[in-house]
Amino acid sequence: MSEIRFEMRPVEKKRKKLSIKGSKYDPMIDQFIADGEELVEISVEDKKAPYVATQLKNRIALRELKIEASAAQGFVYLEKKHTE
Numbered sequence: 001m002s003e004i005r006f007e008m009r010p011v012e013k014k015r016k017k018l019s020i021k022g023s024k025y026d027p028m029i030d031q032f033i034a035d036g037e038e039l040v041e042i043s044v045e046d047k048k049a050p051y052v053a054t055q056l057k058n059r060i061a062l063r064e065l066k067i068e069a070s071a072a073q074g075f076v077y078l079e080k081k082h083t084e
Helices: 026-035 049-063
Strands: 039-042 067-072 075-080
Touching (some): 026 039, 026 049, 026 067, 026 075, 049 067
Antiparallel strands (some): 039 075, 067 075
């Protein structure tokens, strides 16, 4: 068996990731925010509405935005959340 050469040393904290990964669904969210609308309906070619809504929900949660994504009758909806 061949030997693996390595170096190990103690550290105080982990390094931060340098790259920020995006999503192909981010432009939909960004446009919704930029347009300033309260509610929009989105149709996505070759994708089922529940799938798109789930992907948008994941991105919204990751970005900690006050937006809600939902799907109904083949359409996806983005809506601003109002805090009461």
